[in-house]
Amino acid sequence: MSIENTPKERGLLKNLSRRNRQLKWTTDELDISRLVAKNMIYRLGGGKVLYEYLVATETGAKEYKLSKIKDYTNKKGITSKAHFTQNGHYYGSVRTHGDTPIYVLTETHVEEDNKHLWKVSEEHPHNLIPIDPRV
Numbered sequence: 001m002s003i004e005n006t007p008k009e010r011g012l013l014k015n016l017s018r019r020n021r022q023l024k025w026t027t028d029e030l031d032i033s034r035l036v037a038k039n040m041i042y043r044l045g046g047g048k049v050l051y052e053y054l055v056a057t058e059t060g061a062k063e064y065k066l067s068k069i070k071d072y073t074n075k076k077g078i079t080s081k082a083h084f085t086q087n088g089h090y091y092g093s094v095r096t097h098g099d100t101p102i103y104v105l106t107e108t109h110v111e112e113d114n115k116h117l118w119k120v121s122e123e124h125p126h127n128l129i130p131i132d133p134r135v
Contacts, residue, residue, distance in 0.1 A: 035126045042125035050120060054110040054128075061128045063108050063117040066101040067091055103134055 042050045065086045072082035081094040085106045118128040
């Protein structure tokens with residue numbers, strides 16, 4: 001037995017589908033515009049001006065930060081120590097990664113005081129490359 005949608009429901013579904021496509025196209029256009037803008041800014045003004053743009057637009061990028069070791073309770077109710085990212089996401093157990101904090105790639109905003117955490121890719125200036133402190 002299949003359930004048929006009413007004409008009104010079919011119309012709503014069609015409208016939502018159209019709106020979702022429009023949202024996807026707009027998001028894609030915005031991503032391309034940002035990529036082109038970052039490349040042009042880098043070519044015209046260099047890394048310093050690119051960082052100013054990234055700070056002004058509150059751009060996010062991955063950087064290496066030390067994990068935090070906290071208690072973790074699994075589904076069975078057993079509590080043990082585990083590594084968490086700076087954003088509070090579970091990363092792994094202390095048994096797997098050791099009992100000292102480790103560097104983990106974490107998403108953060110580019111700000112005036114943390115520009116030293118990245119370098120600009122020469123081939124693709126729209127990409128920030130996180131500097132690994134372990135090297």
